[in-house]
Amino acid sequence: MKGVFSGHDHFYERSHPPGGPVCVVIGGAGAYLYDPEQNPKQNLYSVIRRAYHHYCVLRVSPTNCVMDVRDLPGHHIDQASWPGR
Numbered sequence: 001m002k003g004v005f006s007g008h009d010h011f012y013e014r015s016h017p018p019g020g021p022v023c024v025v026i027g028g029a030g031a032y033l034y035d036p037e038q039n040p041k042q043n044l045y046s047v048i049r050r051a052y053h054h055y056c057v058l059r060v061s062p063t064n065c066v067m068d069v070r071d072l073p074g075h076h077i078d079q080a081s082w083p084g085r
Contacts, residue, residue, distance in 0.1 A: 006026070011035075014047050016045055028051075029055075056069045065084065066081045
């Protein structure tokens with residue numbers, strides 16, 4: 001499975017467009033946050049959207065990739081995993 005990680009929008013979002021790569025927005029690194037529900041360009045394929053300052057840890061091995069997303073105090077926001085190639 002392919003994935004795309006990006007920033008710019010000031011919130012966290014993971015989406016799964018049909019036939020496309022998993023898209024992850026990691027945009028909560030310090031600036032003011034956007035309310036994702038007020039975004040006029042709603043993502044129809046969004047699985048999770050949160051307005052938290054956050055960070056993402058990826059653990060990559062030959063067999064899989066595990067993503068763990070947490071807010072600044074360390075509380076769990078999201079987790080996903082993908083098989084290796």
